[in-house]
Amino acid sequence: MGTLSSSAVEGTAAEVLVRADTLGAISEEPARLTRRLATPALARAGDLVARWMTEAGLTVRRDAIGNVVGRVGNADVPPLVLGSHLDTVPDAGRYDGALGILLALAVVQRLRARDALPDALEVAAFADEEGARFGVPYLGSSAYAGCFDHDWLELVDAGGVTLRDALCELGGDPESLASVPEPRLAGYLEAHIEQGPVLEREGLPVGVVSAIAGQMRARTTASWPAPLASDRASSPAAATAEASRRRMAGVSSTAGVHCRVDQSSSTPRVVAIRVAA
Numbered sequence: 001m002g003t004l005s006s007s008a009v010e011g012t013a014a015e016v017l018v019r020a021d022t023l024g025a026i027s028e029e030p031a032r033l034t035r036r037l038a039t040p041a042l043a044r045a046g047d048l049v050a051r052w053m054t055e056a057g058l059t060v061r062r063d064a065i066g067n068v069v070g071r072v073g074n075a076d077v078p079p080l081v082l083g084s085h086l087d088t089v090p091d092a093g094r095y096d097g098a099l100g101i102l103l104a105l106a107v108v109q110r111l112r113a114r115d116a117l118p119d120a121l122e123v124a125a126f127a128d129e130e131g132a133r134f135g136v137p138y139l140g141s142s143a144y145a146g147c148f149d150h151d152w153l154e155l156v157d158a159g160g161v162t163l164r165d166a167l168c169e170l171g172g173d174p175e176s177l178a179s180v181p182e183p184r185l186a187g188y189l190e191a192h193i194e195q196g197p198v199l200e201r202e203g204l205p206v207g208v209v210s211a212i213a214g215q216m217r218a219r220t221t222a223s224w225p226a227p228l229a230s231d232r233a234s235s236p237a238a239a240t241a242e243a244s245r246r247r248m249a250g251v252s253s254t255a256g257v258h259c260r261v262d263q264s265s266s267t268p269r270v271v272a273i274r275v276a277a
């Protein structure tokens, strides 16, 4: 294998960025990028990614939740899986999720050109990571990984539509999702845009994740007599954060946890928890 010329690298990077622009224009809303699970916009984005996968020589399959998976290589060999999520939060950035899918496609194109594809490789575009529509994240990758909970079909979105009905509307068979076997994988690798300032501040082009944060979500209804000036008030939201802290402490040896609760709006908020080992 030789090294790539700089012009080849720049050509690949330019194609990834153009494709990110194209995907970023596929949205539920005209003025901003919003692409949630089981929406026509996500289906259109899936169609486009499926086309790019086919052009890259991958055999494409789609499941009832909307995951788009392209595969190449020996069917009996556990694949290396590259990919990310195709759904977005409301008013998302165009590289969040999409970049991991597009870089994976670029890797396939490059490896194929050098006749260096592994025995089995999959590119996965997951239909849900954000949980922006039904409040439960990772519905797409759960279906892929064979751990989809059948009860999730009863989840209801803000408009009163169940996940089951939303998937049926798009032509899928949601009942099939809970019976997917756990796949045998050689490994999984995801490139993701950094959602913070560290790499930019350090002048680094890329970082490798050495630890991963767990995420818990809770919905609380709160009322209190006066505006809260403190970010550590004894509100129900703070109580929820405290309960989360205790659960975290129960499963890990965290030594210090600090919670800050943003109560400035009714939209879902990250209860930012700083964990010091």
Ligand SMILES: [Zn+2]
Pocket: 085, 096, 097, 129, 192
């Ligand atoms: Zn993301």
